[in-house]
Amino acid sequence: MGEPMGDQLHDSAVIKAAAEFAQAKIAPIAAELDEEGRAPTELFGEMAQLGFFGMRYPKELGGKGLSATESYFAVSELAKASAGVALLVEVHWMAVDALLKFGSEEQKARWIPDLLSGKRIAAYTISEAQAGSDAAGITTVAEKVEGGYRLNGAKYFSTNGGVADLYVIAAKTNPEAGGKGISVFVVDIDTPGFRISPNIQKLGCRSSEMTALSFKDCFVPVENLVGAENGGFKVAMYGLIGGRVGMVAMGLGIASAALDSAAAYANRRTAFGAALAKMPTVQSMIAEMHVKVETIRHMLLAVTEKMDRGEDVSLDSSTAKIAAADAVNEVCHKALQIHGGHGYIKGNATERYYRDGRLMDIGVGASEVLKSVVGGSVLRSYK
Numbered sequence: 001m002g003e004p005m006g007d008q009l010h011d012s013a014v015i016k017a018a019a020e021f022a023q024a025k026i027a028p029i030a031a032e033l034d035e036e037g038r039a040p041t042e043l044f045g046e047m048a049q050l051g052f053f054g055m056r057y058p059k060e061l062g063g064k065g066l067s068a069t070e071s072y073f074a075v076s077e078l079a080k081a082s083a084g085v086a087l088l089v090e091v092h093w094m095a096v097d098a099l100l101k102f103g104s105e106e107q108k109a110r111w112i113p114d115l116l117s118g119k120r121i122a123a124y125t126i127s128e129a130q131a132g133s134d135a136a137g138i139t140t141v142a143e144k145v146e147g148g149y150r151l152n153g154a155k156y157f158s159t160n161g162g163v164a165d166l167y168v169i170a171a172k173t174n175p176e177a178g179g180k181g182i183s184v185f186v187v188d189i190d191t192p193g194f195r196i197s198p199n200i201q202k203l204g205c206r207s208s209e210m211t212a213l214s215f216k217d218c219f220v221p222v223e224n225l226v227g228a229e230n231g232g233f234k235v236a237m238y239g240l241i242g243g244r245v246g247m248v249a250m251g252l253g254i255a256s257a258a259l260d261s262a263a264a265y266a267n268r269r270t271a272f273g274a275a276l277a278k279m280p281t282v283q284s285m286i287a288e289m290h291v292k293v294e295t296i297r298h299m300l301l302a303v304t305e306k307m308d309r310g311e312d313v314s315l316d317s318s319t320a321k322i323a324a325a326d327a328v329n330e331v332c333h334k335a336l337q338i339h340g341g342h343g344y345i346k347g348n349a350t351e352r353y354y355r356d357g358r359l360m361d362i363g364v365g366a367s368e369v370l371k372s373v374v375g376g377s378v379l380r381s382y383k
Contacts (some may be wrong), residue, residue, distance in 0.1 A: 035316075151193075179233045319374055
């Protein structure tokens with residue numbers, strides 16, 4: 001049967017290449033990206049050559065044909081250097097997931113090769129100012145007209161909004177029908193009436209650009225409708241499944257970096273005549289951090305191996321994200337505590353990890369919402 005995938009990860013050339021690239025090219029500019037609040041567009045070409053944009057997709061479509069396990073663990077290496085860079089890739093994958101699952105053959109031929117090669121970057125946008133986790137509450141309207149749809153409205157929290165060429169967006173085609181009146185469209189950046197705001201300045205993950213979008217009498221041809229009209233809710237929700245797995249991978253990178261930083265600092269810092277590493281309290285904190293990091297690692301491995309077997313991971317992805325969010329925030333809290341005042345200073349990498357990790361409880365489904373989803377599913381299983 002061969003060795004388990006978990007063992008193979010230690011010898012994965014793809015993951016090693018991702019780690020080397022992240023530490024050689026991203027880590028040296030991570031503080032700069034954070035300060036300026038920009039994505040490393042200068043590295044997109046090399047990221048495309050390494051296959052990041054199409055890593056876990058079939059070779060016949062232009063991807064690298066790698067397993068979900070190797071791909072998500074490779075992205076976690078990007079997050080270890082800069083969480084926002086990993087987020088950029090993961091949101092791009094969310095759009096690809098939705099197009100591959102629900103797109104027509106013509107749509108796949110038109111968009112997928114360029115997306116997998118990195119020639120074009122995708123954004124995946126459901127949220128609006130008044131509708132985040134409540135996707136059914138969106139108010140952007142797509143009115144059916146001859147040859148297509150006329151979009152009017154606005155989107156918020158559009159990750160990759162500043163760098164994407166293609167925008168996968170959700171709009172109401174039947175406003176009175178709630179979630180059953182949503183459709184999903186692909187909007188090209190050059191579409192008349194489509195506007196992208198300046199980059200929104202965020203607390204963390206600042207190397208991932210996020211904008212607002214607006215549509216004013218924006219014509220989208222019928223060929224850009226993804227899936228069935230009024231059947232977009234399941235399209236939108238499907239993309240979020242892989243996005244939550246991506247958040248777990250991002251969380252693993254953040255937590256691993258925070259642990260590395262705290263352990264190194266504890267070994268070199270002295271207080272009361274001894275290294276912090278000799279203090280039982282600090283040793284206990286490091287142990288607890290290590291346990292949390294390994295918990296995230298094993299949960300990511302479990303869910304990605306399930307993906308590789310072709311199994312449904314909608315519940316698993318939410319479960320893993322909830323656990324990873326709790327773990328990341330605890331690890332980053334302890335890392336900053338070990339650094340003391342030095343960790344609280346702007347420019348210290350630990351301070352950045354602390355801010356980046358805060359997105360884990362919010363992005364791609366707030367923890368409170370996911371707990372309701374998971375809790376309801378578990379309770380139903382006992383009936």
